[in-house]
Amino acid sequence: MKIEKSTExxxxxxSEAELSAxxxxxxxxxxxxxxxxFKAILCDNQVDRDNEAFSDNALKxxxxxxxxxxxxxxxxxxxxxxxxxxxxxxxxxxxxxxxxTAYCYMMRTAGNADLIKEIQGGIKKEGSVGCAIGxxxxxxxxxxxxxxxxxxxxxxxxxxxxxHHILDNALDAYEFSLVAVPAQRNAGVSKEFDTKTADETxxxxxxxxxxxxxxxxxxxx
Numbered sequence: 001m002k003i004e005k006s007t008e009x010x011x012x013x014x015s016e017a018e019l020s021a022x023x024x025x026x027x028x029x030x031x032x033x034x035x036x037x038f039k040a041i042l043c044d045n046q047v048d049r050d051n052e053a054f055s056d057n058a059l060k061x062x063x064x065x066x067x068x069x070x071x072x073x074x075x076x077x078x079x080x081x082x083x084x085x086x087x088x089x090x091x092x093x094x095x096x097x098x099x100x101t102a103y104c105y106m107m108r109t110a111g112n113a114d115l116i117k118e119i120q121g122g123i124k125k126e127g128s129v130g131c132a133i134g135x136x137x138x139x140x141x142x143x144x145x146x147x148x149x150x151x152x153x154x155x156x157x158x159x160x161x162x163x164h165h166i167l168d169n170a171l172d173a174y175e176f177s178l179v180a181v182p183a184q185r186n187a188g189v190s191k192e193f194d195t196k197t198a199d200e201t202x203x204x205x206x207x208x209x210x211x212x213x214x215x216x217x218x219x220x221x
Contacts, residue, residue: 022087022105025068035105036116040176042066042089042129044099051154051164052136059100061170062131063089071104075130075177083115086176102176128179134169 014037022037023029043062047053054062071084084106092099106112118124136145140163143150152163 018088018103021103025085025087030107034108036108036112036119037103037105038084038119039101039103040127040129042100042102042176045097047162047164051162052167053164054100055166055168056098058133058168058170059091059098062100062173063091065131065170065173066100066102066129066176069173069175071106071176071178073178075128075175075179077175083112083178104176124178126179128177130174130177132171132174133167134171135167137166137168139164139166 014032014035018037019030019032019035022035043054043059045054045056045059066086066089069086070082071086072078073081073083084104086102086104088103090101090103092101106116108116115124134146137143138145138150138152140152140158140161141150143152145165152158154163154165156163
């Protein structure tokens with residue numbers, strides 16, 4: 001099952017260790033002044049607006065799968081749309097749970113100058129990630145919904161517990177995209193389902209409500 005989830009993007013500071021991590025991915029050594037860096041909270045283990053939550057195991061798997069993956073525009077996999085790359089990932093713990101953060105870099109070129117200014121100015125401030133998940137289970141009965149269905153409905157309560165779907169067994173991470181989606185806390189979710197194959201369901205979800213802050217640490221909205 002392929003899913004796309006929105007992310008939270010913010011500019012990050014570049015240390016010597018960060019620069020070394022970037023140079024591990026480059027063909028020639030770059031200097032701090034050559035690159036622009038930012039970070040994004042890709043996903044977490046909290047139930048989202050789609051009544052889905054990544055398992056801790058899936059976050060750990062995605063931590064390594066997203067390392068080195070490209071940053072593109074609008075989920076369109078073309079070379080001209082590739083603008084940056086993920087050079088470091090880490091799982092962070094907060095009072096509300098665990099989240100996966102990605103650190104990205106792009107080259108300060110004439111072609112990227114306007115994009116960097118738009119990120120810094122809060123114009124380009126939404127992001128979305130694409131990844132493949134091999135298991136989607138019901139939190140009430142444990143049924144793997146990619147293999148069969150159950151009678152429980154996500155968002156409904158059963159004996160005081162809200163049903164949600166647990167995303168586990170991360171198979172691959174494709175990309176992180178800059179997308180043009182309004183930053184609205186209560187924005188909706190749109191999906192497309194493609195069941196051309198019996199064992200795979202293509203799910204595309206794009207959720208708004210995430211913003212960029214320039215500099216500083218992450219803070220919950």
